[in-house]
């Protein structure tokens with residue numbers, strides 16, 4: 687399902703078509719997908735417009751913004767696009783068409799780029815700061831350990847004065863031994 691042929695729909699007012707898809711697509715733009723892209727796309731010729739609608743679901747692999755581990759993020763998105771029938775007539779007649787990015791990125795003379803439509807819809811659903819878990823503890827700014835997996839000693843050193851005393855003593859001791 688890269689592009690969907692619109693010629694039958696364009697030919698007749700009121701014409702429509704429905705197409706289900708279920709495809710393994712490894713990458714969608716910059717996004718890595720870890721489950722098939724499933725859904726349905728519908729196209730209707732409403733006399734003045736060609737209206738595309740549908741649903742898609744898949745799983746995107748994201749990196750946690752706190753601890754940087756990859757995790758699976760399920761996405762459901764709505765597909766939506768429409769285009770004036772005049773656009774196709776003008777394209778066919780070789781007339782200039784408006785340079786409207788939203789239209790030209792998905793429609794050409796005879797088809798709609800469903801994969802591009804899916805890519806745009808899925809990207810809109812992705813979080814700006816993904817978290818692998820809501821309570822992700824992130825990485826220690828001191829030593830870089832993943833605090834979800836291990837409690838590092840940086841925090842203890844900072845909060846417990848007895849430890850810092852001991853560290854100073856140990857360092858002194860070590861220096862004396864070295865000289």
Ligand SMILES: [Zn+2]
Nearest residue numbers: 750753818822
């Ligand atoms: Zn995380």
Ligand SMILES: [Zn+2]
Nearest residue numbers: 826829838840
């Ligand atoms: Zn640390």
